[in-house]
Amino acid sequence: MTIHMQDEAVLTIPAPAKVNLALHITGQRDDGYHMLDSLVVFGGASDVIHFRQSDHLHLSVTGPFSEDLRHEPDNLMVRAARLLAEEFGLKAKADLTLEKNLPIAAGIGGGSADAAATIMGLFQLWDRTVRDETLRAIALSLGADVPMCLEGSCLRAEGIGDELTSGPRLPNDLGLVLINPHIPISTPDIFKNLKSKDNSPMGPIPSAFLSATALAEWLSEQRNDLELAAIAQAPIIENVLQALNDDGDCLLARMSGSGATCYGMFATKKHAEYAARRMAFSHPNWWVSHGGVQ
Ligand code: C5P
Structure with a gap:
């Protein structure tokens, strides 16, 4: 994932579309989640997230699909920020601007990509370190596709989409x-x-x-x-x-x-x-x- 540092307080991170080149459903767990085997790549289009320091947690949404997100009460980015802050023992504070270029509920992981990019960005903005397993657990608690979006490169996803190997x-x-x-x-x-x-x-x-x-x-x-x-x-x-x-x-x-x-x-x-x-x-x-x- 490319991260552009514009000045001390501003980061811009792309959140590329997740594309399942193939997606085989191989079974179902007792909790209802499906087991899969998928070859995944990232690209073709991206949301973009801008991060600024702030005293509060604030999210604004711009871009062609911003209207479709207006009524979403519990945006995945805000949940990601709160979970990460909790892990670090910090108050969740950042000014986030999401440029929503990807259609919503579209099979290309827009919300998951945004959550993963939020984790990456806040990690930098708050200048903290965390174990990879902790990060992956936070990602998975936000959705089955969030861990793969954290990787952001060609991979094979198995399990419920969370067992990742390089593609x-x-x-x-x-x-x-x-x-x-x-x-x-x-x-x-x-x-x-x-x-x-x-x-x-x-x-x-x-x-x-x-x-x-x-x-x-x-x-x-x-x-x-x-x-x-x-x-x-x-x-x-x-x-x-x-x-x-x-x-x-x-x-x-x-x-x-x-x-x-x-x-x-x-x-x-x-x-x-x-x-x-x-x-x-x-x-x-x-x-x-x-x-x-x-
Ligand atoms: O994990 P996420 O919230 O993205 O999943 C949305 C829904 O998709 C789940 O509640 C479940 O019904 C279905 N799902 C599934 N098997 C997966 C991933 C998602 O059945 N591996």
Whole structure:
């Protein structure tokens, strides 16, 4: 995760989208949480968080999706700040500004990415140290996807999403297009209505993919087991996948997380940029973003 120190009191940290390139559901625990096996990358679009010193804890939200957060009573960033302050024995005080560029309830971990970036930022702002396990436990208590967002680089997630190992080396210039049709999806609803009968984990992952084509070929053998349940709730997801698949340069299209955001994989960032322009032009009502991957 890149951290930019602008002056003594101000930090700016990006909170990149979490994209599940593949997501296999392998079982269910007694407490209802599902076991999974997922290859995760970060990129394609980012929220951005600005941190300033303050005597109180204050969060303001700007950006294209700020309205959608207005009525959220217990923002994950505020909860993250309080938990971290408690751990340090401090009063929670910081002025946080969230630039909300990622759609809400979209399967790309926006809230989890923001919580993880808040932890990273406050850690710096409050100039404290903490054991990695403590940090991971705080992250996990905020949500199953928060620990992976703390890592912020290509990884394999197992367990309920909290058992993390480094992922394969990816081609340098890999490009992604992210599309969301502006339909919010409730993750618990999708897990409840799972339609997949196949509980198998992902196939063995090579240590490196030398080209985007090789990665797309490997991914074409993997799945997102939440896709059918999400399509049943929001059939437009199929249109998004179709639009990406119809693009001559798109190597693979799949839904991320519990949807409705889908990703298209492209050989280079330039290919992704041009495809995103085509998509935005032909579907002006969809949120379309593009970028590289980390
Ligand atoms: O942990 P988080 O709050 O992000 O999860 C939201 C909901 O998604 C959970 O309450 C649960 O219903 C479902 N979930 C699941 N298995 C996971 C992660 C989430 O069933 N591994």
